[in-house]
Amino acid sequence: MTDLTKKYGTMVFSEHVMKQxxxxxxxxxxxxxxxxxxxxDLDVANSVAHTMKEWAIEHGxxxxxxxxQPLTGITSEKHDAFLDPVGDGTAITKFSGKELIQGEPDASSFPNGGLRATFEARGYSAWDxxxxxFIKDEVLCIPTAFCSYTGEALDKKTPLLRSMAAIDEQAKRVLAFFGKKPAKVTVNVGTEQEYFLISEKDYAQRQDLVMCGRTLFGAPPCKGQELDEHYFGAxxxxxxxxxxxxxxxxxxxAVAAKTKHNEVAPAQHExxxxxCxxxxxxxxxxxxxxxxxxxxSHHGLVCLxxxxxxxxxxxxxxxxxxxIGSEDENLLDPGDTPEENLQFLVFLTCVISAVDDYQDLLRMSVASCGNDHRLGAHEAPPAIISIFLGDELSDIIDALAEGHEAGHASRESLDFGVAVLPTFDRDTTDRNRTSPFAFTGNKFEFRMPGSAVNVADANTMLDTAVAKALKDFADAMDERGDASFESAAIAxxxxSLAAHKRILFSGDGYSEEWHEEAVRRGLCNFPTTADALPAFVEQKNIDLLxxxxVLSETEVRxxxxxKLEKYNKLMNIEATTMERMARRTYLPVISAYATKIAKGITTVTSAMPAAEMSHERRELSTLLDGVDAIYEGIDNLADLHRKAKAFECAQDQANCYAHEVxxxxxxxREAVDAMEPIVAREYWPVPTYDDLLFYV
Structure with a gap:
């Protein structure tokens, strides 16, 4: 039997390896x-680099x-060999401390928002x-930050590290009021990654999947997820x-992959x-x-x-x-009596105020071309930020906000009614899958980020907003005068809870009633990326960052x-792909099938003039109407696409893409998809949803 523990961390220059x-x-x-x-210092770096090189070479x-992590949203790497020629036809292996701690990627070739012109190429990567x-494909990969020659961050890691430092600093200030002096306060994150697997052969036949990562066309399958049979299935x-x-x-x-299962949709997994x-x-x-x-690809599959x-x-x-937590405790753990846990209530209050004050920034942080299709679509939270706390904490918050004494929570037992099955304590709150930001026992689950994104953005904004809320609390306590800390903290x-109670919501986030209520509460609702991105450059958000x-005004802008440029480019790719597929892939086969039906009608009526062929004529009419609708759709899309591309202002272009294109x-899509169930299978030019989602 394989010893799983011996596999773990074998390709990582971990603390255990360093210590050894x-x-x-x-x-x-x-x-x-x-x-x-x-x-x-450089001497230490040289020693680390030598040991790291020797270890890496031993591992191939x-x-x-x-x-x-450049602003593309994915990772980048440039490979340099350890070999160094010595001039006599031989070589040595070499890796210096300077090479470890600093690299020089081309800063003008990555997205930079105008920070670097083409002729201003120098940038630096710095060891984190x-x-x-870790070793990947015979390459020692060194996680680094990336900045421009003039010092601005050009990556997603640098502001994340800055935001974590801000949390550390301000949380320590707050904990000092409780007589605690932790060495460090750390932000901890767990990311649940959802994805689809489909057949590699089917993928290759879908230009939309290859170019855009999603199907731009496709009628619903005969069977979808309505039977609820895929979730947690075999x-x-x-x-x-x-x-x-x-x-x-x-x-x-040393990635602690723990849980794997089938998700709700067919071919979807998590x-x-x-x-950590x-x-x-x-x-x-x-x-x-x-x-x-x-x-x-090793298994004939493609991961979407x-x-x-x-x-x-x-x-x-x-x-x-x-x-968030120190080396000794989770600062979001309410304990057995949260109503009596002042420290927990302080940190909870700061999170609530942070999310309310900067809800627009959090929404912006998860905005993407792909996520526009997911948010609010009855499998993901709506685009409106709200917080779910559960019954117990909601009652405590209500009492505090209204100046009442909070009651004690009581735990109920859950009995299955079968003697052989155990009884256990029911959790004090249910879970709300429709909430964008839900408290789940001793942490918050931010459910809005999309599967394709780097969540450094979301965590950077969340960390920064919470750090600011902790700072506001600590500043207020420093200025409390003669009041005791406990009375000042409770006040x-x-x-704060009275001022920010509007962000709390425990109901169904999918309902129309909530959308109407959110408007009455004055909450932000940005349904598209184009609507959400301007929040980034709101003055209050620039001032925060x-x-x-965490980010200078120049870095924010x-x-x-x-982000605007990426959104516009992705929308341009999708619109271009859609126009070409509709014109070159679908129209010819629909027209060809209509011709086949027409020829059949002609052939039959020539042999039997009395034959009505009403069904065939109706189907032919439907096909011809569909062809007309597709031509009209292509022309309309092409006109609006040209209109969008003509805008010089990137925000105006994004607005046109979001609300017109x-x-x-x-x-x-609706016009093409309506034809798919009518056209004979052997005519249809691409794998359908039935093929893609139910491959063997």
Whole structure:
């Protein structure tokens, strides 16, 4: 039997490996850098680099690469060999401390929002020692940050690390009022990754999947998810083989892949890891996504990570489980008596106020072309931010906000009514799958991020908003005068909860009534990316990010431009693909099938003039009407597409894509999809949903 523990972390230069292989003094200094943020001198870096190189070569590595997260949303790497010629026809292996801690990617070739012109190419990648280096495809990958020659962050890791530092600083200030002095307060994250697996052969025949990651056309399958049979169902052998290989590879990277199962939609699945600090969790999620795509091909499959690859069935999200804690405690753990746990109530209040004050920024952080199709589509939370606390905490919050004494929670037993089955305590609250931001016992689950995104953005904004709320509390306590800390803290909690109670909602987030109620409460509702992105450059949000030292105004504005540019480019690709597929893939076969029906009518009526052939004539009429509708749809889409591309202002272009081009795409899709159930199977030019979702 395989010893699973021996696989774990074999391809990672982990703390365990460092402790074993580094000189004791070097390890202590590096540990201080990792745990306390102490500067790392070049001598220590040289020692670490040498040991890292020797370890990597022993494990088959031939190259090293700075592995970073540019604003494209994926990872990047440039491979350099360890070999160094010495001039006599031989070579040595070499890896210096300078090469470890600093690289030089081309900063003008990555998205930068105008920060770097084409002739201003220099940029720097800097080693992040708080995330483990690992070996992938015989390359030692070193997690790094990425900045421009002038110092602006050009990646997603740098602002995330800054936001985590802000939480650390402000949470320590708050904990000091409780007589606690932790070494560090850490943001912890667990990312649940949803994805689809389909046949590689079918994928290759779908231009829309290849170009856009989602199907732009496709009639509903004969059977979808209405029988609720796929969720947690038996995993088909091909998928199980893929999952086994994925587990083995991820465990080698010390990615604690824990849970795997079938999701609600046919061909949809999920992987969830164990929590770790946010920086490593995000690095590991990006590595997981890459491995999913790579390993799927070993099994004749393609892994789709788009938020909505198939219309009419559930899309894929990436639930972001978020908490904060010190080395001794989870700061969001309410304990047995949350109404008496002042420390918990302070941190809970700060989270509530942060989410309410910066709901627009949080919505912006998950905005993407793909997520526009998923949010609010009855498998994901709506585009309106709200917080679900559950019955127990809601009662406590209501009492505090209204100045009443909170009652004690009581736990009920759950009895199945069968003697052999155990009884156990019922949780004090149910779960709400329609809530964008739900408290789930000792953490918050941010359910809005889409499956394809790097959740560094969402965590950066959330961390920064909470850090600001903690700072406001700590500042107020510093200025409380003669009042006792306890009385001042309770007064602050009551006032804050009364001011921010509008963000709390425990009902059905899908209902029309909630959308109407949200408007009455004054909550933000940005249904599309084009609607959501301007929040990024609202002055209050710039002030937040700059004031907390996370992103300067220049960095914020550049990211806004990058996000707009990406959205517009993706919409352009989708519209172009749709026009060409409708014209070149679907119209010819629909017309050909209509011609076949017409010839059949002519042939039969020539032989039997009395034959009415009413059904055939009706079908021919339907096909011809469909062809006309498709031509009209193509022309309409092409006109609006040209209109969108003509805008010089990126925001105006995005608005046109979101509110004019996208509805035109829906109309064209409807016209083509209406033909699919009519045209004979042998005529239809691409694999249908029945083929894609129910492959063997």
């Amino acid at each position: 292989r580094l000189p004791s003094d070097t390890y202590k200094k590096l540990s201080k850098t990792i745990k306390e943020g102490k500067p790392l 590595a031939t190259h090293f690469a700075h592995w970073f 020692p708080t995330s483990y280096a 995993i088909r052998p091909t998928v199980n083989d893929f999952m086994k290989e994925l587990d083995d590879v991820l465990w080698g990277f 992987l969830a890891p164990v929590f 600090n946010a920086n490593r969790a995000i690095d590991e999620n990006l590595l997981t996504m890459e491995m999913m795509k790579l390993l799927a 990570q788009h938020e909505k690859p198939f219309e009419g069935i559930n899309g894929s999200g990436k639930h972001n489980n978020w908490s 602050y909690i009551r006032k 700059a004031g907390m030292g 550049s990211r806004y431009e990058v 996208s509805p035109a795409m829906d109309r064209l």
